[in-house]
Amino acid sequence: MRRLTSFTNITLDGYFSGPDGDFSWAHDGEDEEFNNFVADNARSGGALLMGRVTYDLMASYWPTPFAAQNDPVVAERMNAMPKLVASRSIEQPEWQNTRILRGELVAEIAALKQEEGDDIAILGSGSIIKQLAEAQLIDEYQLVINPVVLGDGRTPFEGLRARADMKLCNSRIFSSGKVFLSYAVR
Numbered sequence: 001m002r003r004l005t006s007f008t009n010i011t012l013d014g015y016f017s018g019p020d021g022d023f024s025w026a027h028d029g030e031d032e033e034f035n036n037f038v039a040d041n042a043r044s045g046g047a048l049l050m051g052r053v054t055y056d057l058m059a060s061y062w063p064t065p066f067a068a069q070n071d072p073v074v075a076e077r078m079n080a081m082p083k084l085v086a087s088r089s090i091e092q093p094e095w096q097n098t099r100i101l102r103g104e105l106v107a108e109i110a111a112l113k114q115e116e117g118d119d120i121a122i123l124g125s126g127s128i129i130k131q132l133a134e135a136q137l138i139d140e141y142q143l144v145i146n147p148v149v150l151g152d153g154r155t156p157f158e159g160l161r162a163r164a165d166m167k168l169c170n171s172r173i174f175s176s177g178k179v180f181l182s183y184a185v186r
Contacts, residue, residue, distance in 0.1 A: 002113045005140040006122040008156050015153030025148045029176040042077035046118040051125040052087035059095040106135040129156045147177035
């Protein structure tokens with residue numbers, strides 16, 4: 001059975017994007033230690049799950065020569081990993097190894113979790129997190145807390161109606177002030 005993990009950058013006040021969708025703050029203050037952590041995470045394999053907006057942002061960067069030069073390990077892995085994209089508007093994906101999920105997301109992910117295969121990681125995609133959290137399909141939440149306060153924006157759990165109790169599995173503090181927290185659902 002495959003595990004489903006959510007990996008999200010958030011601000012100190014709990015937002016994954018600003019009111020205008022900006023998340024450039026997530027790349028502020030990165031350091032070599034944090035960049036190595038991200039590269040190690042990318043090496044771990046699995047499939048990536050994202051919505052159309054996150055997919056469009058990622059697909060506009062990772063397949064480029066700039067990404068290959070700037071972040072070679074992560075770029076290689078991001079391009080090689082299978083990508084699952086929840087979208088009804090993408091006709092033909094241009095990024096390699098991309099599969100479009102056009103059906104009912106909860107049912108499709110529940111079925112994928114029952115299959116043999118690598119684990120699946122949700123990248124960003126707040127609406128996907130909400131839907132799959134309500135269906136109790138997410139096994140682990142990985143959060144990178146960034147030392148910035150926005151005052152307004154979107155939270156990854158916006159509109160969530162069900163309580164989910166968590167158990168801390170892992171934590172790490174980076175010299176940049178970023179903090180990684182990993183919680184398993186009880």
